[in-house]
Amino acid sequence: MQLTLLPVLAPLRDIRRDDVHAPVLDEFMGGLGVGYSYGPPFGDRLVTWADLQRMEMPRRMLRRQAAHNLDARLGAAQVHGQPPALMLQFDGIASTLLLAEAFWAGLERAVPGELVVGVPARDVVIVTGSQSPPGLAKVRRAIDRVFFAGDPHLLSRKLLVRRHGAWEVFTQNLAHAAF
Known part of the structure; x- marks a missing residue:
């Protein structure tokens, strides 16, 4: 092999x-x-x-x-779930999909606002939209659960947002979130 x-x-x-x-x-x-x-x-x-x-x-x-x-x-990447939050699956390393430019173009229209992801562990990626308060809450809860469980390949508690074809740390503007 x-x-x-x-x-x-x-x-x-x-x-x-x-x-x-x-x-x-x-x-x-x-x-x-x-x-x-x-x-x-x-x-x-x-x-x-x-x-x-x-x-x-x-x-x-x-x-x-x-x-x-x-x-x-x-082609092996899979998207599971229903809005407000989706889960990604990819050979046990779903977080690797953040590095695949072509993958994200198809998902941009599936969420309200900008793509926001949680990547608490190498094999866990939760996707939502920046304009989905229930989705953002669900992603944050999932991150907390993964860190509490102590996955062997923990990555980040931060949410990431895709802007202009690149990932950056998501800082939610609370004044903007109310609208």
Whole structure:
């Protein structure tokens, strides 16, 4: 069986560039980084600096190959649930879908307002719209439950919003939310 490399989200607190056995992590946003996982199954083992040396692969090529493999596997992504909140499923690494530009264009029209996501863990992504107070509340509750349960691959308590084709931390303007 041939191994495939895919990008996966990981907390930036795991960055240790002085250790060759530490995972290769690129900064993403909001305290999150992008690591690179061998698979399938994905997410069990991240590419380390020593692996990169052994493969004689430049970091740029690692990024490019992982992005290409992600695009090729997007057909496996699934959306479950009903508004006000949707759940994503993708090979146990649903958070990786945040890195797939093509995936989000189809979902933008499925929610009221801008796309807002919670990514409390590598395998948990909850999607709603910025103009859906019940959806935002549901996403926040789901994040709290995942952190309370202590998932082995916790990522972020922050909500993220997709603006102009990029993710940023969502800060809800309370005055705007009343309208």
